[in-house]
């Protein structure tokens with residue numbers, strides 16, 4: 001489903017060039033459940049943004065479902081993102097002037113789903129993440145962990161083929177974290193491909209394989225638990 | 228240094244009233260190192276905002292260094308915050324158009340410190356949190372954990388009497404987290420009072436006492452390791 005071939009990502013800052021991802025080779029199949037770990041600043045979010053078609057490599061190739069994404073224009077990339085990918089951002093990116101419910105409805109508006117059904121599905125997604133009693137709250141009336149859970153609900157509500165979750169439990173206590181990871185496990189059992197960036201081993205345990213990133217390179221793969 | 232007496236905090240949403248903090252009684256001495264744990268949405272950040280003079284209780288009294296803060300106007304509260312308190316926010320709140328260095332300099336500008344000295348102290352603080360090579364980067368050129376560390380550097384640079392850190396290691400890998408908590412331990416040994424909200428037990432271990440919050444109440448105190 002996902003194939004990165006010699007992918008690099010660099011930023012230029014005046015005369016300096018910063019190589020953030022260096023020769024990444026990675027293959028992820030439909031139905032995989034992958035955890036990505038690594039030090040702060042090692043390139044995990046940058047890697048997730050490329051996988052999620054939010055960013056393009058500086059060099060190398062990225063094939064999503066067999067299509068070379070460098071051959072697609074921005075509109076086609078946006079279409080893939082809306083239809084196939086649910087993204088939980090490290091900084092949530094909720095729209096501040098929309099309630100939790102309306103934030104979760106957004107991906108369904110793009111997918112052309114009718115109002116009545118959107119309302120119902122958004123409500124269900126918020127209940128799944130434990131926010132059934134916060135549906136009408138605005139983001140600034142929510143705690144850090146509640147905002148994170150709205151971002152998670154928004155990512156899963158459209159039933160996407162691929163979920164990319166960048167530190168989805170960073171702001172959550174242990175009990176709430178486990179509940180979220182159990183939701184992801186259920187979705188994975190139903191066939192959703194899941195990639196989770198995390199710095200917590202207890203969270204990585206839920207995945208079937210763990211990839212370690214350091215200084216922009218994939219350091220090792222832990223296939224210990226089998227695929 | 229800090230005394231909360233029957234503090235409550237409620238929000239009104241049309242007809243509904245939400246009691247977020249209920250009868251909080253808490254005393255923290257100069258030189259204490261306290262961890263606050265509890266489920267997402269339980270009131271930890273709300274409690275920190277009241278302790279940090281960023282918010283006022285709905286009822287009850289808050290004494291900071293013996294002064295009843297309800298007797299102080301907003302300007303006096305701002306003065307206390309700038310001179311005595313360093314705050315690491317759960318959502319960082321960096322100014323997006325200032326570099327890491329300039330973000331860290333902000334508290335010193337308010338304190339009237341000269342440019343040459345500000346530059347040097349800000350640089351030192353960023354080196355302490357492992358960002359010596361990111362000094363000129365803008366927030367959108369930094370990873371999640373790097374932004375968090377800029378927020379930490381900004382909180383410690385003015386050598387405040389009280390540091391309030393709301394999930395300061397939420398976006399950091401284990402190794403970087405430990406380095407940050409060791410910085411806090413050193414500051415505490417030099418006399419700084421530190422209160423850390425965290426959902427990770429490994430982080431709470433660095434504190435001398437742990438307070439558990441649930442549904443807006445202080446559930447229990449763990450004085451197991453002595454004060």
Ligand SMILES: Nc1ncnc2c1ncn2[C@@H]1O[C@H](COP(=O)(O)OP(=O)(O)OP(=O)(O)O)[C@@H](O)[C@H]1O
Nearest residue numbers: 141143144145146238247267268269270271272273
């Ligand atoms: N303006 C508001 N109106 C209504 N409710 C609010 C408002 N601000 C916060 N709340 C509620 O107050 C409760 C406590 O929020 P707080 O941010 O203190 O939680 P927290 O313990 O820090 O959670 P987390 O661990 O998720 O950061 C939450 O349930 C939140 O929905």
Ligand SMILES: Nc1ncnc2c1ncn2[C@@H]1O[C@H](COP(=O)(O)OP(=O)(O)OP(=O)(O)O)[C@@H](O)[C@H]1O
Nearest residue numbers: 011020040041042043044045046368370371372373
């Ligand atoms: N626009 C940019 N210009 C220069 N450097 C950048 C830019 N954007 C990101 N970086 C650098 O890229 C590196 C990787 O960033 P990334 O966000 O992928 O790290 P990360 O592994 O997700 O870290 P964290 O665990 O802290 O979230 C960082 O060192 C960061 O400073």
Ligand SMILES: [Mg+2]
Nearest residue numbers: 045090370371
């Ligand atoms: Mg990141």
Ligand SMILES: [Mg+2]
Nearest residue numbers: 143144272317
């Ligand atoms: Mg909070």
